[in-house]
Amino acid sequence: MATQICPNCKEDNFTWKVDEEESPLTIWDCGSCDYRAFENESDERNCLKCEKKTESKLKDSQKEYWWCSNCNTTELIKNCT
Numbered sequence: 704m705a706t707q708i709c710p711n712c713k714e715d716n717f718t719w720k721v722d723e724e725e726s727p728l729t730i731w732d733c734g735s736c737d738y739r740a741f742e743n744e745s746d747e748r749n750c751l752k753c754e755k756k757t758e759s760k761l762k763d764s765q766k767e768y769w770w771c772s773n774c775n776t777t778e779l780i781k782n783c784t
């Protein structure tokens with residue numbers, strides 16, 4: 704499985720797995736900084752920068768944001784704290 708750039712520590716060590724019980728929930732885990740985020744597969748949009756449908760909505764314990772797996776742009780949606 705190809706790794707992605709972690710939006711938290713910027714290491715190329717970010718991988719996903721599908722949570723079977725809560726599908727279509729995808730869990731993203733970073734092997735470098737232990738960062739974890741959740742993706743709802745139904746939330747996708749075209750990236751404003753690279754214009755590919757590679758932007759996903761990720762949510763972690765503190766915030767919700769758009770993240771493009773192609774150009775690694777992040778855009779904060781809201782802080783949950």
Ligand SMILES: [Zn+2]
Nearest residue numbers: 709712733736
């Ligand atoms: Zn990381």
Ligand SMILES: [Zn+2]
Nearest residue numbers: 750753771774
């Ligand atoms: Zn992009």
